[in-house]
Amino acid sequence: xxxxxxxxxxxxxxxxxxxxxxxxxxxxxxxxxxxxxxxxxxxxxxxxxxxxxxxxxxxxxxxxxxxxxxxxxxxxxxxxxxxxxxxxxxxxxxxxxxxxxxxxxxxxxxxxxxxxxxxxxxxxxxxxxxxxxxxxxxxxxxxxxxxxxxxxxxxxxxxxxxxxxxxxxxxxxxxxxxxxxxxxxxxxxxxxxxxxxxxxxxxxxxxxxxxxxxxxxxxxxxxxxxxxxxxxxxxxxxxxxxxxxxxxxxxxxxxxxxxxxxxxxxxxxxxxxxxxxxxxxxxxxxxxxxxxxxxxxxxxxxxxxxxxxxxxxxxxxxxxxxxxxxxxxxxxxxxxxxxxxxxxxxxxxxxxxxxxxxxxxxxxxxxxxxxxxxxxxxxxxxxxxxxxxxxxxxxxxxxxxxxxxxxxxxxxxxxxxxxxxxxxxxxxxxxxxxxxxxxxxxxxxxxxxxxxxxxxxxxxxxxxxxxxxxxxxxxxxxxxxxxxxxxxxx
Ligand SMILES: Nc1nc2c(c(=O)[nH]1)N[C@H]1C(S)=C(S)[C@@H](COP(=O)(O)O)O[C@H]1N2
Ligand SMILES: [Mo]
Numbered sequence: 001x002x003x004x005x006x007x008x009x010x011x012x013x014x015x016x017x018x019x020x021x022x023x024x025x026x027x028x029x030x031x032x033x034x035x036x037x038x039x040x041x042x043x044x045x046x047x048x049x050x051x052x053x054x055x056x057x058x059x060x061x062x063x064x065x066x067x068x069x070x071x072x073x074x075x076x077x078x079x080x081x082x083x084x085x086x087x088x089x090x091x092x093x094x095x096x097x098x099x100x101x102x103x104x105x106x107x108x109x110x111x112x113x114x115x116x117x118x119x120x121x122x123x124x125x126x127x128x129x130x131x132x133x134x135x136x137x138x139x140x141x142x143x144x145x146x147x148x149x150x151x152x153x154x155x156x157x158x159x160x161x162x163x164x165x166x167x168x169x170x171x172x173x174x175x176x177x178x179x180x181x182x183x184x185x186x187x188x189x190x191x192x193x194x195x196x197x198x199x200x201x202x203x204x205x206x207x208x209x210x211x212x213x214x215x216x217x218x219x220x221x222x223x224x225x226x227x228x229x230x231x232x233x234x235x236x237x238x239x240x241x242x243x244x245x246x247x248x249x250x251x252x253x254x255x256x257x258x259x260x261x262x263x264x265x266x267x268x269x270x271x272x273x274x275x276x277x278x279x280x281x282x283x284x285x286x287x288x289x290x291x292x293x294x295x296x297x298x299x300x301x302x303x304x305x306x307x308x309x310x311x312x313x314x315x316x317x318x319x320x321x322x323x324x325x326x327x328x329x330x331x332x333x334x335x336x337x338x339x340x341x342x343x344x345x346x347x348x349x350x351x352x353x354x355x356x357x358x359x360x361x362x363x364x365x366x367x368x369x370x371x372x373x374x375x376x377x378x379x380x381x382x383x384x385x386x387x388x389x390x391x392x393x394x395x396x397x398x399x400x401x402x403x404x405x406x407x408x409x410x411x412x413x414x415x416x417x418x419x420x421x422x423x424x425x426x427x428x429x430x431x432x433x434x435x436x437x438x439x440x441x442x443x444x445x446x447x448x449x450x451x452x453x454x455x456x457x458x459x460x461x462x463x464x465x466x467x468x469x470x471x472x473x474x475x476x477x478x479x480x481x482x483x484x485x486x487x488x489x490x
Pocket of ligand 2: 164210211212213318319
């Protein structure tokens, strides 16, 4: 049953000692350098003065590195201590040049007899994945749907749905799981999964999730952008079944006037839990359709997609759809969580990682209008039927906008052919899913690029060029999606 209780303080990640299977050259004892104890190292954790870290048997002075590498402040998590528990979470660091860079900052050895951390693999509980996914990284796991498979189904099969994880998948026992709803500093409500499904109306919402970095790979052709090199498959559509967050908040009957909901998840790093912020107006909107999902396409949520409970915020960018939800806190201010403050913002061409005050950039909530050609794939050999080749893809817009039309060009925008669209019967501004489209194009027109653009019901369309929308994070690429194909007749 529902309980009123004192809220536990925010439970930041208490990390355990990991055992690492990989062997590295870095961190080996060097006879030419002095010895230091952990106590010595711990005296150097002030970025203004000096920061030392330990890695295996090596001791490093990283002060200079932090000053000159914005974002290098992450290394501060290990300041005056071992870097390994943190480092091991971000497997992207496990590259030879990173170890070389680390060794260039070497100042000593860990004194003999001092405890060396034995590292366990924090990803050891991650689930098995479909080998057919196009994998961009294993730890954390990031993979997209093979683009041509996206258009085979109006809803994306669970095992092929793209996965965007920032951290290891948290394993949560559904029996003991409790959702926490915090209304003020000292009160919160707890809900078991049974409470949720028995107390509140179960509803189904068909909604796309699209990562803000979808189609980043195209931006990377023009600028050194940071992030996972997604093609057009960091998007999927699913039927989510769960309970309205609005109903739960109404049940809790908050007395104060709140304007934001802070969402915290179970996956965490030494910075704190993964999480985000959702304006309360979106959650309380009768047409907002924000739910806490228990099921995805008729099955319990898969581990990679947030088991046992995930927030679905239709029309909003992927990151707001928080998986493995732990706690929701109502507040009058935006969430202070670092994950919310430092990323998924709206950036412009003039922003760089060095000069941008991330805190000042507005968070990205609703998505822009998008379309991609999925089948055939770029560079594919195509067959023609009666002199025509069929092109298929998706089109999607954020904020509940309907896709009004999709057009395809084979002459760089001089002339356009309108594609056929699938439509849904959703109400105005509640078109949370995509439209799949299809266009048959004569082979004689296929010598150049084929490009697609969509227009939504607010009249928003996609820019032709990528250059004016480039940003260093490679977010929100919705320039025309273009491919080239081959045919035996050319
Ligand atoms: N707890 C948690 N929620 C999360 C993430 C995460 O790493 N942890 N990634 C976010 C991002 S950036 C995206 S794009 C979507 C991806 O959802 P999916 O992996 O189910 O496709 O989940 C969002 N929710
Ligand atoms: Mo994302």
